[in-house]
Amino acid sequence: MMSDARLLKALRLEAVDRPPIWFMRQAGRYLPEYRAVRAQAGSFRTLLQTPTLAAQVSLQPLSRFGLDAVILFSDILTIPDAMGLDFQVQEGSGVRLGRPVRTAEDAARLPCLDMSRDLDYVLETIERLRGTLAGQVPLIGFAGSPWTLACYMIEGCGGDFPTARAMVYREPALLEGLLEHLTQAVSEYLCAQARAGADCLMVFDTWGGLLTAADYRRFSLAFLHRIVATLRPTGKPVILFTLGIGDWLPQLMDTGAAAVGLDWRCDPHRSRFLAQEKRVALQGNLDPFCLFAPPDRVSQVTNALLQSFGSEPGYIFNLGHGIRPDTPLEAVSAMVAAVQHFGSS
């Protein structure tokens, strides 16, 4: 039964035989089979928006490594794209949004999305995956956090987001209006993903760690709280991840999420201590750069990390950030094997 899946048990703080494992960007460029489908699709956008292809690449890491979860292959910028901001991925120069949001007029022009019309391709990918998986392992749906989406929407590209970060001080009311609008869209998007068959929902707050402590609470955390509350009736567990969370971790744990994701900088012992107090599961946090070591060393570091997190229930193995495209496959295999054999020797 699906509810017996390691990932879902860990999210409910129930005992499991060993920690479940999946990892951020597990369906991605480090896999030759991904690169083949990507080449066949012709463009990243086509790959993203073609449910058969998106479902196919979502399943690739499951076939290769026998992981404990599949995460939908998609991109956090599907929402701004559906709002008409013209999402493009250029080889070498990263993402672009052709029509950034800089003024009150730009913001007022943003439509309210109808999920089954505007993001039908994502929901269809989830339905396909649900059918193919047939309960084999849980399916994770996801979205970007409102603040993270706002960063890209204001800036029009990635980087260090100077325009977005200046807006925090220059036009906080405009920013809050945009975040309100995005909070509604993200909540509805994740609810629709839950209805389409996602078993668990993750929110990537990739750029919350760029804010001051007070602004993180006001411009990111407050909206994460609301998203978690809105998703509660779906019954699906939520995982929140703020890159660069540092000493704000207890605040993220107070949102009501089932789990928090830890980046590679979070100390496992301290995180565990806090998590036990707050009754929340943890997910993380092997440094993606560890995977450039020889396989023996990868096994060693992975084992040490598993030991640090200990054997109490409520722990999901993951990387501390997305896997890098140039990661050697033998290192990934060594990491996966170390988790899958943990505690059995």
Added chain:
Amino acid sequence: MMSDARLLKALRLEAVDRPPIWFMRQAGRYLPEYRAVRAQAGSFRTLLQTPTLAAQVSLQPLSRFGLDAVILFSDILTIPDAMGLDFQVQEGSGVRLGRPVRTAEDAARLPCLDMSRDLDYVLETIERLRGTLAGQVPLIGFAGSPWTLACYMIEGCGGDFPTARAMVYREPALLEGLLEHLTQAVSEYLCAQARAGADCLMVFDTWGGLLTAADYRRFSLAFLHRIVATLRPTGKPVILFTLGIGDWLPQLMDTGAAAVGLDWRCDPHRSRFLAQEKRVALQGNLDPFCLFAPPDRVSQVTNALLQSFGSEPGYIFNLGHGIRPDTPLEAVSAMVAAVQHFGSS
């Protein structure tokens, strides 16, 4: 008397009439008078290596704003450059080191520096500044941390340092050897700066926050400890700054430094609480993006920050990261005025 200077009193945790103020990159591109001298010099390298010009731009923010300290105009990459790594600054594409350190052979080839021969231009700049300042305000000397210098030396350029971060796992012994060598150079460099006339010494650990908690202790913090110990006989106070310190702040406070610098993400209340326990001064941490707000708002946010740090001794106002080149001057003036008038109305 120099020892009565606000900065030095704050570093000794003595009471001052108002917090001293200086800020990171205060002598830099946001100042039209800096851009004029930079244009006259022809290249960044010439500006850096010509003591009359480097001293001239070091003093510009003092003349314009009446700050409480002058920081030597220089660059953390003077050490790798003196070691023969061929430091270049290319407009638009950032710094480059022509000969990166990737192998044991590369590392073995690095010379031990003779400060008065290899970095004479820095020491001469300090002597000139000391003469011109004549005790008016303290002069801050600085260096990059060993780990931060290693990042650039291994990678050969800025960015997210994939080669350096992979070396943590791939060749930790090679990395530690390089860090040993750099620790000696940085310690001697700062001692020489103290002898030449610097009143206070700051170490910029700009990339310590890229490491895991355990690797931060091993590859950055351990060497900061040793640098602080080596500098103790100079009698000059040391300020340590790790960008992205997050919840490792108490560890940085345990190094014996007089002060720790806080990036904009550190919570003022929590930092103050920890600093009082650890008997260390704090320096920081206005978000540099605040300076893109209208001057009224800048004054308001600056005042709120000063209130948050409170009136206990041992606080130095600064930005939480270097000032951005496109910062409007009127915002800088508003920030400086807010600090200079704090508590007097």
